Amino acid sequence: MKNQLTSFLTQLLEKSSNQKGLDWLEKQVEKIAFNRTPSTFFLAFSQASRFFKKDKLTISADSKEQANELVVGFQPEHWDELQTARTVLMLSYPQEKEAWFVAMNQLFETADMHEHQALFAALPLMPFQEDLIPRAIDGLRTNISLVFDAIALNNPFPAKYFPEANWNQLVLKAIFMQRPLYRIQGLEARRNPALAAIARDFAHERWAAGRDVMPEIWRLVAPFVNEMYLEDLKKTLATEDDLQVKAALLTLRESAYNEAAQLLESYPDQVATLDMEAIAWESIGSEFQQTRV
Amino acid sequence: MYIDPHIHVVSRTTDDYEAMQKAGIVAVIEPAFWLGQPRTEVGSFKDYFSTLVGWERFRASQFGIVHYCTMGLNSKEANNEPLAEQVMELLPLYVGKEGVVAIGEIGYDDQTEAEDKFYRLQLELAKEVDLPVLIHTPHRDKRKGTIRSMDVSEEHGLDPKMVIVDHNNEETVKEVLDRGYYAGFTIYPHTKMGSERMVEIVKHYGPERIIVNSAADWGISDPLAVPKTADLMRKSGINEEHIKLVTYQNALTAFGQSGQMDEQDWLNAAPLDQTKKMSGNSVLRGGQTPRVEGSSDFVEN
Numbered sequence: 001m002k003n004q005l006t007s008f009l010t011q012l013l014e015k016s017s018n019q020k021g022l023d024w025l026e027k028q029v030e031k032i033a034f035n036r037t038p039s040t041f042f043l044a045f046s047q048a049s050r051f052f053k054k055d056k057l058t059i060s061a062d063s064k065e066q067a068n069e070l071v072v073g074f075q076p077e078h079w080d081e082l083q084t085a086r087t088v089l090m091l092s093y094p095q096e097k098e099a100w101f102v103a104m105n106q107l108f109e110t111a112d113m114h115e116h117q118a119l120f121a122a123l124p125l126m127p128f129q130e131d132l133i134p135r136a137i138d139g140l141r142t143n144i145s146l147v148f149d150a151i152a153l154n155n156p157f158p159a160k161y162f163p164e165a166n167w168n169q170l171v172l173k174a175i176f177m178q179r180p181l182y183r184i185q186g187l188e189a190r191r192n193p194a195l196a197a198i199a200r201d202f203a204h205e206r207w208a209a210g211r212d213v214m215p216e217i218w219r220l221v222a223p224f225v226n227e228m229y230l231e232d233l234k235k236t237l238a239t240e241d242d243l244q245v246k247a248a249l250l251t252l253r254e255s256a257y258n259e260a261a262q263l264l265e266s267y268p269d270q271v272a273t274l275d276m277e278a279i280a281w282e283s284i285g286s287e288f289q290q291t292r293v
Numbered sequence: 294m295y296i297d298p299h300i301h302v303v304s305r306t307t308d309d310y311e312a313m314q315k316a317g318i319v320a321v322i323e324p325a326f327w328l329g330q331p332r333t334e335v336g337s338f339k340d341y342f343s344t345l346v347g348w349e350r351f352r353a354s355q356f357g358i359v360h361y362c363t364m365g366l367n368s369k370e371a372n373n374e375p376l377a378e379q380v381m382e383l384l385p386l387y388v389g390k391e392g393v394v395a396i397g398e399i400g401y402d403d404q405t406e407a408e409d410k411f412y413r414l415q416l417e418l419a420k421e422v423d424l425p426v427l428i429h430t431p432h433r434d435k436r437k438g439t440i441r442s443m444d445v446s447e448e449h450g451l452d453p454k455m456v457i458v459d460h461n462n463e464e465t466v467k468e469v470l471d472r473g474y475y476a477g478f479t480i481y482p483h484t485k486m487g488s489e490r491m492v493e494i495v496k497h498y499g500p501e502r503i504i505v506n507s508a509a510d511w512g513i514s515d516p517l518a519v520p521k522t523a524d525l526m527r528k529s530g531i532n533e534e535h536i537k538l539v540t541y542q543n544a545l546t547a548f549g550q551s552g553q554m555d556e557q558d559w560l561n562a563a564p565l566d567q568t569k570k571m572s573g574n575s576v577l578r579g580g581q582t583p584r585v586e587g588s589s590d591f592v593e594n
Contacts, residue, residue, distance in 0.1 A: 039385060046389035050552065110339060110386045112346035144351045 005070060005125055006091050009084050012057050017081050021051035025085055029092040038103040041093045045086055045107065045115065052082040054114070071124050073156025073185050083118035087125060090118075095127045108135060113144050120150040123157040133161050140170055145177060152184055159186025168195045171220070175202060178292060181216040182285035188219070196224040200232060207235075215247035216285045225255035230263065237267070243284055243291075245270065250280050294559075297519045298322040298544035299398075299427075299459060299477060299506035302360070303349050309509075309516045310356035316520040319559040320359040322548060323349065324398040324427055326367050329511050335379035338366075342387045350392065359559045361548070363397035363427050364388050371411035372403070381414060388422050394548040395419075397427025398459065401438045404431065409445070416449040425550050426456045427477075430465065432484065439465045443472055457504065457547050460485055466494060470502060475547045479508040480518035488522040492529045500538035504547065 006029075013022060028044040059067075059077040067074045076084065093103060104126075108119060120139050123132055136158065139151050151158065152174050158167060167190055174181055181187060199220040203213045218236065221229050236248040249271060252264045264271060274280055295318045302310070302323055313321075323345055332338060345362040353360035364387045366380045387393060396419040401408050419426045426446065431438035439458060446456055458469045459477035462485070469476045478494065479485040491505060507518035515521065523540045527533075548554050 042386055043389050046386075046391070049391035106386070110343055110383075112343075112390050112392075113351055114391065116347075144348065146351075 001070075002091050002095065002127070006088055008066060008070060009076075009088050009091075012059065012063060012076060013052075013081060013084055013088070016055065016057055017052060017085070021081075021085070024051045025088060028089060032089060032092045033094065036094055038093075038106065041089065041103060042107060042110075044089050046112075048085045048089065049082055049114065052085040054080045054082050056080050057084060071156070073160075074124055075154045078154045079121065082114065083121060086115065086118035087122040090122060091125065097128060100127065101131070108139075113146055116142070116144075116147045117150040120147060121155060123151070124155060124160075129157070129161065132157075137162070137166050140166075140173060145179070148173070148177060149179065152179060154183050154185065156185050159184075159190055164190075164192060164194065168192070168198060171195060172198055172202065175199065175214055175217055178214055178289075180285045180289050181214075181219065182282045191220055191223055193224050196221045196229070200229065203232060212239075212241070213244070215241075215243045215288055216281065218247045218251040219281050222251045222254040223256075225251065225257040225260050227259070230257070230259055233260075234263070237263075243288055246274065246280070247284055249274060250284075294319045295519045295523060295540045296320045296322070296544045297507050297509075297516070298457075298504055298548060299324055299479065299508045300516060301326060301508070301510035302353060302516075303344060304511040305509060305516055307356070310353065310358060313516050314357045316517050318358060318520065320361065320554070321353065322361045322363060322394060322544070322554075324363040324395075324429075325365050326398055326429075326510070327369050331370055331373065333373075333376070335376060335383060338380050339383055342383070346387065346390050346392065357562070359562065361392045361394045361554055363395040364390075364393050365397045365399045365415055365427075366411055367398060368400050368402040368408045368412065368429060368431075371408045372405055374407050374410075377407065377411050381411065384415075384418060388418065388424065392553055393424070394551040394553045395425040395427045395457070396422075397457075398429035399426065400428040400442045401431050402429075404434065404438055404441065412442075413445060413449060416446055416451060419455075420449065420451065425548060426451065428456060428458045430458060430460045432460075435460075435462065436464050440468065443469070443474065455550060459506070460508070462486060463490070463494065466498060466503075470498060475502045475504055475543065477504045477506055479506055480522050481508050481512075481514050483513070488518070488525045491522050492526050492531065495526060495531055495535060495539055496529070500535040500543070502543060502547075503539045504543045505539050506544075 013025070032041045032044060057076055057079050064077060067076050093100065111119060116139070120136065123129070123136055126132060136151055140148060142148050152170055158170055162170065171181070171184065171187070174184060199217045203217055206213045218233065225233070233248045233251055236244050239245065249264065249267060252260045253271070253274065275283065297313070297318055300321050300323060302321060325342060325345060342364060350360040364384060366377055366384070371377050388396065396415050399412050399415045401412065416426065428442045430442060442458065453473035457475040457477050460479045461469055461476045466476055478491055480488055480491055485508070495503060505519055505522050507514060507516055509516040509518065519540050523536050526536050545554065545556065
């Protein structure tokens with residue numbers, strides 16, 4: 001797996017990066033595997049910034065598919081060249097568990113923000129994943145959005161491994177930081193009643209403070225709509241905001257609650273123009289992000 | 294546009310950052326130093342070094358200022374030898390990182406044997422990783438300490454062009470410049486230089502290899518010392534070209550030798566967008582309106 005990943009990532013870099021960087025990378029990979037000392041690895045990992053830019057990779061449809069075959073949920077189209085090169089270096093460090101953790105712990109503890117971005121985004125490509133769960137949970141305590149995004153967005157690791165409380169904390173913090181929820185993998189599958197209640201409390205807090213509510217929040221509520229949530233959705237429908245209204249209607253449409261269907265019937269025109277669910281949430285999410293910039 | 298090539302911004306407030314940005318400071322260099330009291334554990338150094346390349350860099354970027362740093366074991370704390378040994382083991386983890394523009398600030402404080410030992414070890418480290426060196430010259434017995442710093446640096450074969458000797462005054466400047474070093478001047482009330490004296494030095498020695506900084510930290514100091522001194526130079530009839538050299542270009546040339554500092558970092562920076570820092574626990578608290586600067590507009594907070 002390790003070798004397949006390395007050659008896949010190297011191929012991606014070959015499409016985007018310069019020859020000087022690629023030559024340097026090849027040499028470092030050999031050196032790291034040969035020396036087997038953390039210091040060679042640490043130095044190369046840091047100095048990769050001298051050879052690779054933070055430009056996004058250019059990824060073909062085939063490569064996207066191949067990435068997903070290698071690791072389910074791996075989306076290198078969100079990666080830049082520098083983090084890809086750093087991941088190649090990370091994968092070339094010998095994977096003997098005890099020594100690997102000594103080196104990786106030190107690297108995590110001394111990383112700068114772009115190094116953190118590379119490391120956390122590469123969690124699903126690392127060995128010993130179950131032992132890395134606490135590291136990922138701790139990483140989410142960051143206030144640096146770049147680092148938060150590397151764990152929370154377009155990354156299969158949290159949905160696969162996080163216990164419910166930590167998963168809910170991730171989603172809540174993403175809401176709090178107004179990150180695009182549709183980019184959290186497994187968001188729909190891992191909805192749960194506790195998270196719906198947290199989302200509702202958060203919405204009420206925002207309303208009490210006279211602030212608006214991120215429309216994507218209602219997606220978390222959809223499977224659990226009852227009398228209580230219905231009141232919130234009515235309130236949301238009463239706003240003049242197009243995105244809010246759309247989000248409330250999508251939530252009602254997904255709900256199996258009787259009164260939800262009845263309420264939906266009073267908005268026939270708007271319902272007719274709604275997209276398919278998944279696409280609709282994505283477009284609400286991305287439109288909302290655009291209102292923020 | 295100004296660069297403050299020596300400022301300890303971890304100790305400064307967001308008001309300072311805003312004032313610095315308004316005054317035209319585009320980039321800062323934060324030399325690793327002590328915290329006003331000695332550290333007792335190597336972990337304190339580790340977390341401090343990580344802050345310099347992590348949170349502080351991010352924080353500065355929220356105010357439209359590009360943050361660089363230097364890494365090193367300062368002379369005061371070199372005197373705790375067992376701890377200093379551990380810090381030396383830690384340094385290789387940081388010196389190669391992005392935006393680390395020099396080894397520093399290193400040199401002498403009391404001019405003890407321990408200080409000398411770790412100064413020399415770090416000169417060797419700088420040579421090994423091909424980074425410039427930022428020398429802190431002592432407050433006491435300054436002239437002798439400054440000359441000794443240069444003697445030892447030359448003993449280790451460093452090119453004076455790669456070395457910035459900081460905290461100069463009227464007594465040290467001539468020899469530092471004559472020997473080919475960059476000469477840093479710290480505009481810091483009471484203990485170091487005042488702006489008027491700085492104007493006289495530039496008039497006397499010209500602008501070549503002279504660098505003005507604030508060294509603002511947790512003491513009574515002024516994060517606007519560089520732009521204020523530039524203004525005084527203007528009023529005193531020093532020409533713009535010379536002002537630019539001592540408050541911007543020379544610092545860029547000297548620390549740019551690291552390959553880690555490029556004018557494009559601020560000239561081509563993404564537009565200032567405080568929404569990236571998010572609400573809540575970040576720099577902006579809930580309810581504050583973020584300041585967003587577009588290509589043609591500027592919304593004041």
